[in-house]
Amino acid sequence: xxxxxxxxxxxxxADASDLLVEDGVIRGAGSLGSxxxxxxxxxxxxxxxxxLVDLHVHLREPGxxxxxxxxxxxxxxxxxxxxxxxxxxxxxxxxxxxxxAERVLDLGRACGLTDVVPVGAVTKALEGAELxxxxxxxxxxxxxxxxxxxxHCVHDGRIMRRALEYIRAFDGVISQHSQDPRLADASAxxxxxxxxxxxxxxxxxxxxEESIVARDVMLARHTGSRVHVAHVTTxxxxxxxxxxxxxxxxxxAEVTPHHLALTTDLLSxxxxxxxxxxxxxxAEDVDALRAALADGTIDAVATDHAPHARHDKExxxxxxxFGMLGLETALAVVSDLLxxxxxxxxxxxxxxxxxxxxxxxxxxxxxxxxxxxxxxxITLIDPDREVTVDATTSRSLSRxxxxxxxxxxxxxxxxxxxxxxxxTTDRELTTLTESEK
Amino acid sequence: MTKHLISSADxxxxxxxxxxxxxxxxxxxxxxxxxxxxxxxxxxVINLFFExxxxxxxxxxxxxxxxxxxxxxxxxxxxxxxxxxxxxxxxRTIDAMSVDALVIRHQASGACHxxxxxxxxxxxxxxxxxxxxxxxxxxDAYTLxxxxxxxxxxxxxxxxxxxxxxxxxxxVITLKTLGARVTVVAPPxxxxxxxxxxxxxxxxxxxxxxxxxIDGDDPVDAIMMLRVQRxxxxxxxxxxxxxxxxxxxxxxxxxxxxxxRNPEVLVMHPGPMNRGLEIAADAADAPQxxxxxxxSAGVAVRMAVLYHLLAGDESARDDAERSVHA
Numbered sequence: 094x095x096x097x098x099x100x101x102x103x104x105x106x107a108d109a110s111d112l113l114v115e116d117g118v119i120r121g122a123g124s125l126g127s128x129x130x131x132x133x134x135x136x137x138x139x140x141x142x143x144x145l146v147d148l149h150v151h152l153r154e155p156g157x158x159x160x161x162x163x164x165x166x167x168x169x170x171x172x173x174x175x176x177x178x179x180x181x182x183x184x185x186x187x188x189x190x191x192x193x194a195e196r197v198l199d200l201g202r203a204c205g206l207t208d209v210v211p212v213g214a215v216t217k218a219l220e221g222a223e224l225x226x227x228x229x230x231x232x233x234x235x236x237x238x239x240x241x242x243x244x245h246c247v248h249d250g251r252i253m254r255r256a257l258e259y260i261r262a263f264d265g266v267i268s269q270h271s272q273d274p275r276l277a278d279a280s281a282x283x284x285x286x287x288x289x290x291x292x293x294x295x296x297x298x299x300x301x302e303e304s305i306v307a308r309d310v311m312l313a314r315h316t317g318s319r320v321h322v323a324h325v326t327t328x329x330x331x332x333x334x335x336x337x338x339x340x341x342x343x344x345x346a347e348v349t350p351h352h353l354a355l356t357t358d359l360l361s362x363x364x365x366x367x368x369x370x371x372x373x374x375x376a377e378d379v380d381a382l383r384a385a386l387a388d389g390t391i392d393a394v395a396t397d398h399a400p401h402a403r404h405d406k407e408x409x410x411x412x413x414x415f416g417m418l419g420l421e422t423a424l425a426v427v428s429d430l431l432x433x434x435x436x437x438x439x440x441x442x443x444x445x446x447x448x449x450x451x452x453x454x455x456x457x458x459x460x461x462x463x464x465x466x467x468x469x470x471i472t473l474i475d476p477d478r479e480v481t482v483d484a485t486t487s488r489s490l491s492r493x494x495x496x497x498x499x500x501x502x503x504x505x506x507x508x509x510x511x512x513x514x515x516x517t518t519d520r521e522l523t524t525l526t527e528s529e530k
Numbered sequence: 531m532t533k534h535l536i537s538s539a540d541x542x543x544x545x546x547x548x549x550x551x552x553x554x555x556x557x558x559x560x561x562x563x564x565x566x567x568x569x570x571x572x573x574x575v576i577n578l579f580f581e582x583x584x585x586x587x588x589x590x591x592x593x594x595x596x597x598x599x600x601x602x603x604x605x606x607x608x609x610x611x612x613x614x615x616x617x618x619x620x621x622r623t624i625d626a627m628s629v630d631a632l633v634i635r636h637q638a639s640g641a642c643h644x645x646x647x648x649x650x651x652x653x654x655x656x657x658x659x660x661x662x663x664x665x666x667x668x669x670d671a672y673t674l675x676x677x678x679x680x681x682x683x684x685x686x687x688x689x690x691x692x693x694x695x696x697x698x699x700x701x702v703i704t705l706k707t708l709g710a711r712v713t714v715v716a717p718p719x720x721x722x723x724x725x726x727x728x729x730x731x732x733x734x735x736x737x738x739x740x741x742x743x744i745d746g747d748d749p750v751d752a753i754m755m756l757r758v759q760r761x762x763x764x765x766x767x768x769x770x771x772x773x774x775x776x777x778x779x780x781x782x783x784x785x786x787x788x789x790x791r792n793p794e795v796l797v798m799h800p801g802p803m804n805r806g807l808e809i810a811a812d813a814a815d816a817p818q819x820x821x822x823x824x825x826s827a828g829v830a831v832r833m834a835v836l837y838h839l840l841a842g843d844e845s846a847r848d849d850a851e852r853s854v855h856a
Binding site for chain 2: 285286287288289290291292293294296298362363364365404405407408409410411412
C-alpha cells in the first residue's frame with residue numbers, strides 16, 4: 094500500500110487535521126477530505142503524537158530469550174506506541190563491540206515492529222575497568238551514540254572522565270546508572286528509611302544516586318561532554334540537575350513511569366514485583382519528579398522495561414531479580430497521572446516521550462513534528478479510553494507487571510512506523526490490514 | 531488465633547498471653563519423666579531451615595516430638611542469587627506433601643511472609659533475615675513474666691546491633707503488646723534507618739548513651755544484650771571491639787550500677803553470646819542472668835505456639851489440655 098490517510102486526528106491534542114502518508118513519509122496535512130487513499134484510518138477524537146521513543150529498555154536478547162526477545166519486546170513496544178527503543182547493553186554477551194551492536198540492529202530490523210537502537214557498553218563486559226570499543230560502535234552500521242553500563246554504575250571517576258572525553262569525537266552521550274556501589278551495594282533493594290528499617294531490608298539511600306549525579310555533572314562541565322542521568326528517583330537529584338542546567342552544563346535526565354507513580358510503601362508485603370533498581374521512593378520524591386518533568390528539569394520519560402522470567406522473581410525479596418515491565422503501560426500511566434490532572438499537556442508528552450529522547454540519543458527520523466516531509470512515525474491515542482492492565486495478555490514474554498489490575502484512562506490505539514501499521518486496537522483497521530496480507 | 535505466625539504483630543495482647551499461659555503448662559510437662567503428649571498426633575511439622583541454627587531448630591524439633599507430631603528437619607539450600615530452585619518451588623513442593631506446619635528460618639527478610647502466600651500449611655517464622663523472630667520474643671516475654679509477673683509498666687532495655695537484629699524487631703513489638711516500656715540503645719551506625727519516626731509511632735525510646743539509660747530516672751527491670759557480629763567492624767559500623775565494649779558492652783562495672791539501682795534486674799541475651807564483646811563473662815554468669823532460662827523456655831513456648839496454631843478447633847484443644855494436665 095502506498096497511500097494512507099489518517100482522518101481527523103488532533104495533532105498534539107490540538108486541532109484536528111488529516112495526514113496523508115505516501116511511502117512512509119507525511120506528504121499532506123490539513124483538511125484533505127477529497128484525497129484518495131488505499132487505507133483510511135478514522136482518527137476522529139484521537140490524539141496524534143510523533144511516534145514514541147524509549148531511551149531505556151532491556152530486551153534480553155541475546156542471552157535470556159526465555160524472558161524476552163527482540164521480537165516480543167518489539168511487539169510490546171509497538172503496542173505501547175513506541176516507534177524506536179534503545180536496547181540496553183547488559184545482555185549476554187554484552188553489547189560492547191561493533192559486531193554485537195549490529196546484530197541487535199539487524200534482529201530489530203528483521204522484526205520490523207519498532208526501530209531497535211543498540212546502546213553500547215561504556216566498559217568492556219560492564220566491568221567498569223576498561224573502555225569498550227566506543228568508536229567502533231559509533232562507526233558501525235548501528236551508529237551507536239548512547240553508551241551505558243546500565244545495571245552498573247561507571248563509578249570510577251577516572252574511567253567516567255575518559256569516557257566522557259572520548260565520546261565527544263562522535264557526539265555521543267553517557268547514560269549513567271547513578272549508584273555509588275559503596276553507598277548502595279548489590280544487595281540494596283529498598284529505599285533507605287523507616288520502611289527499610291522495619292522490614293529489615295538492605296537500604297538504598299538517595300545519597301548513593303545524588304552523589305554520583307553531582308560528580309557526573311561536574312565531570313560533564315570539566316570535559317565539555319554530554320551526560321544523561323538514567324532513571325532519576327530523588328528530589329535531591331532533581332535539585333542537582335536543575336542547578337547544573339542553570340550553569341549551562343550539558344546534562345539531560347529521564348524518569349520512569351513507575352518512579353512517577355509508585356511509592357516505596359508498596360514493598361511492605363515483600364512482593365518482588367515491586368523490586369526495582371533504583372528502588373521506589375516515598376511520595377515526596379514522586380511529587381518532585383512529576384514537577385521536574387513538567388518544568389523540563391527532567392527531559393524524558395523512559396520505561397526501563399525489564400522483563401524477567403517468573404522463576405527469577407519468585408525468590409525471597411532480597412534474592413529476586415530487579416526490574417519491572419513498562420513498554421505497554423507507559424503512555425497510559427503518563428496520560429492518567431500527568432495529562433488528566435493537567436500537570437502536562439499532549440505537546441509536553443510529545444516532548445518527553447518522543448522529541449527529547451530522540452534528540453538525546455541523536456536518533457535520526459524520530460521525534461520529528463507531524464509535518465510534511467517527515468517520516469510517518471505516528472502514535473494515535475484515545476485519551477478517554479479506560480484500560481485495565483492484565484499482565485497475562487502482555488506481548489512481553491514476562492509477567493513482572495506492577496500495574497496488573499490497575500485501570501488507566503488513555504490508551505494507544507494505533508502505531509505507525511514509517512507508514513506501516515505496527516499495532517492497532519481498531520477493529521476495522523485490523524480487518525483491512527489483515528486483508529492486505 | 532492466627533493461622534500463621536510471621537510477625538509478632540500477628541498476635542493480639544490476649545493471644546500473646548494465651549500462648550504464654552499455655553507455655554506454663556508445657557513447661558510443667560517438660561519437668562516430667564515422660565514428656566510426650568498426644569496433642570498433635572498425626573500432624574506433620576516440617577522444620578525448613580535455610581540458615582544454620584542450633585537452638586531454634588532443636589527446640590522446635592523437640593517441641594513437635596513431645597507433642598507427638600511427625601517432625602522432619604530439612605535444610606533448604608540458601609539461594610543468594612537467582613540461580614537454583616526458586617523459594618516458591620521449594621515451598622510448594624513441601625506443601626504438596628500435605629504438611630500441617632512449616633517452621634521456616636531464612637537468611638532473607640520477608641521470606642516467611644512470601645511463603646505464607648504460596649502454601650496451605652501454617653507458616654511459623656523461626657527467624658527471617660533482619661526482619662523478625664517472633665518465637666524468640668515470646669520466650670523472652672515468658673522468661674520475663676516468670677520472674678517479674680505482669681509486664682505492664684516494666685522497663686526493658688535492648689542494647690546492641692539493632693540494624694541487623696530480628697530479635698530486636700520482634701521483641702519491641704511483643705514487649706509493647708504486653709505493656710512494657712522499652713528503651714533501645716545502640717551507636718548511631720547500628721540504629722535502623724528511620725528509627726526516629728518508627729519509635730515515635732510505636733512508643734519506645736531510643737538512645738546512643740547506655741550509661742545515661744542505666745543511671746537515668748527510670749530504673750531498669752531487664753537489660754537484653756544483642757549479639758554483635760565481629761564482621762560489622764569491617765563494614766565500618768564501629769572501629770574496634772574494644773571501643774564497642776567501652777561504649778555498649780554490659781561490663782561488670784555497668785552490671786554493678788544496674789544492681790545497685792535494682793537488685794532484681796534481669797540480664798538477658800538471645801545467644802550465641804560474644805563474651806567479652808557485648809557481654810562480660812561476669813555479667814553472663816551473674817545471679818541476675820536468665821540466659822539459660824531463655825533457652826529452657828524455648829521448647830515450652832514453641833510447644834504452645836504449635837498447639838495454638840495447629841490444635842485449632844476447640845475439641846482438639848480440650849483434649850490437649852486434658853492430656854497435658856492428666
